[in-house]
Amino acid sequence: MGLKASLKVCNSFFLKELRPFLNNFIFRLLHPTVAQENSTTSTTLSQPFEVRYPFRYHKPPTEASGSMSYDSSNPYDSIPSPKGFPLFGTIFSIFFRGGAPKIHEYCDRRHNELGRVYREKLGVVEAVFVADSELIQQIYQNEGRYPMHMVPEPWIIYNEINGIQRGLFFISYVKDNIKELSSKSEMGQPIEGALSQLLFHDNLDEEEVVRIVADLFLAAADTTSHATQWALYMLAKNPKFQERLVEELNGVVPSGEVVGEYHLQNLRFLKAVIKETLRLYPVAPFLTRTLSQDVVLNGYEIPAGKLILMSLYTTGRDPKYFPNPNQFVPDRWLRNRDIHDVISTFASLPFGYGPRSCIGRRVAEIQMELLLARTVQAFHLEDANMRDVGIIMRMITTPDEPIKLRLRDRID
Ligand code: HEM
Numbered sequence: 001m002g003l004k005a006s007l008k009v010c011n012s013f014f015l016k017e018l019r020p021f022l023n024n025f026i027f028r029l030l031h032p033t034v035a036q037e038n039s040t041t042s043t044t045l046s047q048p049f050e051v052r053y054p055f056r057y058h059k060p061p062t063e064a065s066g067s068m069s070y071d072s073s074n075p076y077d078s079i080p081s082p083k084g085f086p087l088f089g090t091i092f093s094i095f096f097r098g099g100a101p102k103i104h105e106y107c108d109r110r111h112n113e114l115g116r117v118y119r120e121k122l123g124v125v126e127a128v129f130v131a132d133s134e135l136i137q138q139i140y141q142n143e144g145r146y147p148m149h150m151v152p153e154p155w156i157i158y159n160e161i162n163g164i165q166r167g168l169f170f171i172s173y174v175k176d177n178i179k180e181l182s183s184k185s186e187m188g189q190p191i192e193g194a195l196s197q198l199l200f201h202d203n204l205d206e207e208e209v210v211r212i213v214a215d216l217f218l219a220a221a222d223t224t225s226h227a228t229q230w231a232l233y234m235l236a237k238n239p240k241f242q243e244r245l246v247e248e249l250n251g252v253v254p255s256g257e258v259v260g261e262y263h264l265q266n267l268r269f270l271k272a273v274i275k276e277t278l279r280l281y282p283v284a285p286f287l288t289r290t291l292s293q294d295v296v297l298n299g300y301e302i303p304a305g306k307l308i309l310m311s312l313y314t315t316g317r318d319p320k321y322f323p324n325p326n327q328f329v330p331d332r333w334l335r336n337r338d339i340h341d342v343i344s345t346f347a348s349l350p351f352g353y354g355p356r357s358c359i360g361r362r363v364a365e366i367q368m369e370l371l372l373a374r375t376v377q378a379f380h381l382e383d384a385n386m387r388d389v390g391i392i393m394r395m396i397t398t399p400d401e402p403i404k405l406r407l408r409d410r411i412d
Pocket residue numbers: 149168169215216219220221223224227283284287288349350351352353356357358359360361363364
């Protein structure tokens with residue numbers, strides 16, 4: 001490899017892997033309070049939490065802080081873990097296996113190698129990875145009344161730099177719209193919509209409204225649009241399911257009418273298409289939790305406050321839960337059929353679960369259902385890509401090349 005090529009590799013390694021890692025590290029050194037807020041949940045959590053029983057491995061904590069005696073369980077340090085370098089952990093192995101864009105495949109390989117529960121130090125953050133439906137269920141049974149999930153680092157940094165308290169997520173714009181609404185209101189012009197409701201009727205101040213709206217946009221836009229893209233791609237690649245969907249639509253929507261919200265409850269196959277898409281392409285490939293109490297998972301002690309990552313990409317493609325896991329088979333989500341082969345729904349939780357699950361789930365589902373149904377009503381979809389589109393992670397599950405679809409008018 002020539003000097004130029006070596007420099008290019010080093011540069012890309014720095015940009016992709018080391019820079020975020022060092023930023024994160026320096027940020028944590030400079031902002032100990034933020035680091036603490038996100039890493040030691042058990043000691044900072046002041047609200048009471050709910051302990052639910054029965055939990056197969058769980059014994060009641062003796063104190064609210066989570067100190068608990070473990071009988072016949074294995075210590076945290078004995079959880080299988082890949083070998084890594086001091087301080088850097090396994091960051092180099094991650095880089096050589098495709099880096100952050102391929103983190104889902106990297107962790108999938110680790111699960112194959114180390115088992116359904118393993119721990120790994122990614123940079124300065126250590127996490128316990130769990131890829132098992134029953135264990136995921138146990139985590140949720142113990143998440144308490146005020147579950148904590150991890151806020152992605154860039155969002156925390158953005159808020160910190162801009163002095164913004166976390167609302168639901170982050171970002172500021174939106175202010176222009178607020179100004180426009182305020183001047184309309186001063187001029188006595190009629191104003192309507194959710195933003196004006198928040199501003200003028202719910203007594204929230206401008207900063208709060210900006211945070212809420214920005215959080216919702218961030219959480220809503222990329223997630224729903226990518227999930228929809230994957231669903232269109234799956235339908236284009238599987239014409240027989242496209243035709244099944246058209247058949248279903250013809251049976252529910254009167255001829256000449258466009259699908260509306262009132263038709264959706266009868267479109268079961270359409271819902272199954274979306275579930276199956278999100279099983280194969282979970283927008284968030286990992287769900288995160290830190291528990292406020294010690295638990296024993298799979299025989300291992302997990303102290304309160306440890307970061308747990310539930311590997312949805314791996315469980316969603318595990319043949320133990322989904323026979324022929326790499327095949328797109330919407331029927332597996334339909335009840336009262338012979339081929340009801342979804343073994344555990346905790347293996348596919350695209351919107352999370354429990355009180356901290358996605359608050360926009362219904363909005364997202366309705367948007368996707370309407371868009372998919374109306375598109376398939378009007379067009380035949382064909383896959384126009386030259387090869388199978390793969391996944392790369394850009395915080396969420398995205399296509400590794402633009403998804404190309406050919407649309408032909410459906411005149412039949
Ligand atoms: C297909 C689309 C979507 C998917 C797959 C998705 C998935 C998720 C997931 C996995 C979580 C974390 C849940 C957990 O930790 O248990 C989440 C949180 C969240 N979602 Fe969604 N989401 C989608 C669309 C939306 C939409 C449309 C909105 C808003 C209208 C939204 C708003 C939120 C918010 C605000 C949170 C954070 C809740 C919290 O911190 O407590 N999402 N979403």
